[in-house]
Amino acid sequence: MHFSRSCQKHPVSPTMMWINRWLVCFAIILLSTSLGLASTIYRAQDAEGNVTYSDKPTPDARPLKLDSRPSRIAYQVIKVIDGDTVTLEGGLRVRLLGINAPEIDSRNRTGEPGGTQAKNWLRDKLQGRHVYLEYDQQEQDHYQRKLAHLHLASGEHINLSLVEKGLATVVIIPPNIRYADTMIRAQRQAEKQRLGIWAMTHYAPRSLAKLTEKPAGWQRYHAKISKVDRSRRFSRLIVSDNIDIRIANSDLALFPPLQQFLNKRIEVHGWISRSKDHFSIRVRHPSAFILLE
Structure with missing residues (x-):
């Protein structure tokens, strides 16, 4: 696919020059859109001054640098x-x-x-x-x-x-x-x-193991991991019998091997959820963890 325009030898009015530039830009945009996956567009000019834009390179064509970023509104x-x-x-x-x-x-x-x-x-x-x-x-x-x-x-x-x-x-x-x-x-x-x-003292790290009530909002907790467990949907870093840190198995690819946290002290950020007497904090990304030792 290509688009072309001729370079005239006679004088061109400012209005026509503006129109010509606009048509060239439009042709490039249309071409890049129609090509979809094409990564490069080439510009060539023959001896008569005719300019061609194409996704097919020719010996005298030069690639154009196009902004690959999406348009911003x-x-x-x-x-x-x-x-x-x-x-x-x-x-x-x-x-x-x-x-x-x-x-x-x-x-x-x-x-x-x-x-x-x-x-x-x-x-x-x-x-x-x-x-x-x-x-x-x-x-x-x-x-x-x-x-x-x-x-x-x-x-x-x-x-x-x-x-x-x-x-x-x-x-x-x-x-x-x-x-x-x-x-x-x-x-x-x-x-x-x-x-x-x-x-702010409100966000100072708390002991996760000593949790007895569900705190409101985002908080920081210190904990020592005593066991690593895995079920069909979640992997769990066990803090105590009724407290754990959960990671969806679908997110595990983002994390280092969880065994490296075993018997280690960590800081974890997030929100506590509670089911009866069980407390849990779900972590979606490694940025919520800090290994303390």
Whole structure:
């Protein structure tokens, strides 16, 4: 497949020059779209000045560099709901991917330390401004919210900025693992500098083995693993008879061999669930673990 245009020898008006440039750009876009999997488009010009664009190379053709990134659409931020959720024009609600900010006060829930600070920072940064959405593998969650990384025209990655300032923690949920390494490094630095929530006693590590009540919200726990067990759906790091850390077997490929945690002390981040007198914390990504010894 190819597109061509002729280069005329007589003078061309500015309007016609603009139209010609537009047609060339349009031809390239149309060609790249129609080719689907074609990775390279070539430009050739013959002795008479005729320019040809094609996916088939010729001896005198040169490859064009095309931007392989998907096109970005800007949306205006209408409202900041909390530290990790915003509403965009048209009523589009977006949950920021890869992070979790503390909850704020609502009719059904008591706010958590750091929640108001995260919301205020995000509101001051985004209210009324335009952001670009970048999706990962899943475009929305079961609440019908869009799942995205937000970027400003300046290039600032908002999800990452929240982590860098200690206003949000990293929570990676496969298959959405884009920017995971970058955000994990940023979180380690924020914790080292005791920024934001990392300086708050509410989020200081607790003993998982001494758990008797279900805490609310995201927390940090220290535990020693006494046994590694596996069932049809989950692998479990056993802390005590009624406390464990669960990893779905479908997520195991992301983790190192679990036996390496046996008889070791670890720090684990996340949310506790309770069934009768049994407590469990589910981990979806290795970033929720820190080996302490």
